[in-house]
Amino acid sequence: MNFQKRKQIILKKLDTDGEVDIKQIAAELKISEITTRRDLNQLAADGLLYRTHGGAMKVNPLEIPHDFVNKAAKNVEAKDKICRAAAGQIIDGDIIFMDCGSTVFRLCQFIKNKKIKVITNSIPVVYELQNSLVSLNIIGGEFDAERQAVHGKIANEHIARYRASKAFLGVDGISRNGLFANSELEADITQAFAANSTKTYLLCDESKIGKESYLKFAGLDMIDALITNSTSADLDYFKESGIEVIEV
């Protein structure tokens, strides 16, 4: 039983129990207390735990509040249909913006073999496309852990330097009154994408149509096309407003 092995065991125990006791560990691993103490001290020096009198505590009780994977896994069938249609709009040579929405994320799988440039603020998108034919441009700036994406002033300025042929965006809601977002940062980024692309596509599953939440940040005229699986009556209104509606 060497240090590396003990370290693993201690950290695992710490992860499940939240705290550990020196006597307890010493007995369990059949090592002396002083050795246990040395192990804990070393782990504490590496910032892997908090040292307490007689034991140690987990250093980082904060949990990830927002699970991108789970969100992306919701409504998969509808989203995939939407994304397949979106991918059909993309041709080799395109330069496209992709935002950090969970629907847009699922577009990745359909464009891996296209010879295009993707400009994005979403780290999952980068991860998904990094070993594909797609050439990537990452938007810089402050990273928002909850959305796993880059947001903020610098990000907006970064976007403003580029021009894309198409932008594929998500929103939190779209109604006859306009587009809605969950945060100002998201709204800013979405607007920047739309402003710098020739054609702006909105990807929305049915749950977003007619929904109004938190912040109205733009009118319907911001987008050029809407790809959705909804059959809502709102779609007719959107068409009348000049939006190209692609139903899947």
Add this chain to the structure above:
Amino acid sequence: MNFQKRKQIILKKLDTDGEVDIKQIAAELKISEITTRRDLNQLAADGLLYRTHGGAMKVNPLEIPHDFVNKAAKNVEAKDKICRAAAGQIIDGDIIFMDCGSTVFRLCQFIKNKKIKVITNSIPVVYELQNSLVSLNIIGGEFDAERQAVHGKIANEHIARYRASKAFLGVDGISRNGLFANSELEADITQAFAANSTKTYLLCDESKIGKESYLKFAGLDMIDALITNSTSADLDYFKESGIEVIEV
């Protein structure tokens, strides 16, 4: 029973058991302990396992994106020592640059619980730190799939907008003649990091000391400190040149 054959057996055993013991292997393969040690050391140098006292463990149970793993797994012990020392230089409140080298990447595990800002062009670093206490800033620009990092003109401009208290960088080689890089893009980024940080640390395992390869891009005066496990005579020269040398 030659080395290749033993290597296969050891790795297979390691894969099933997770760890191996020198005495045990020596007995099983009917070779001396010293030979066993030599085998394990050689495998460790290739990054195929993690050497411990009395045996070895499977390399890095923590998941690292894709092909990055191979490079990052080489010389793990030395790199970890270097990074532990590097982490010791960082205090809460620091704003630090981290580049896309494999050594610098291993610094992540030691800084997850520090309250600092990290500005980086390395996507693996972002991945590793995204659910930590560290607040992240991603450098924007064109993504280089091979290095899994952002490079180029826009990236350099992005860096120029920020000032960090410390920069932790890798190079491809350092000799009495200066610093060497594998590509112009890498060199540019490294220089930009150094130029915009108060104190510049170079993280180099022994294989980089005295090595001159491809492109000399800067003199020794670019860096303020060198953290290394090397014992090369060059270190004295570096010290005379005004570099703070931290030996681990």
Add this chain to the structure above:
DNA sequence: TCGATTATGATTATTTTTGAACAAATAAAA
């Protein structure tokens, strides 16, 4: 075949790890 290189093993010195003893510091109890 010879000589040279490489792999292996034995021996010894060095380093690392571990545990014990005891004084100092800290938390808990009276």
Add this chain to the structure above:
DNA sequence: TTTTATTTGTTCAAAAATAATCATAATCGA
């Protein structure tokens, strides 16, 4: 508050593992 028990840091010593050195055996190319 003072007292008591526990925890911790320090120093030292023993044991284990390792590195270094040298000698021997195996392998290979000419």
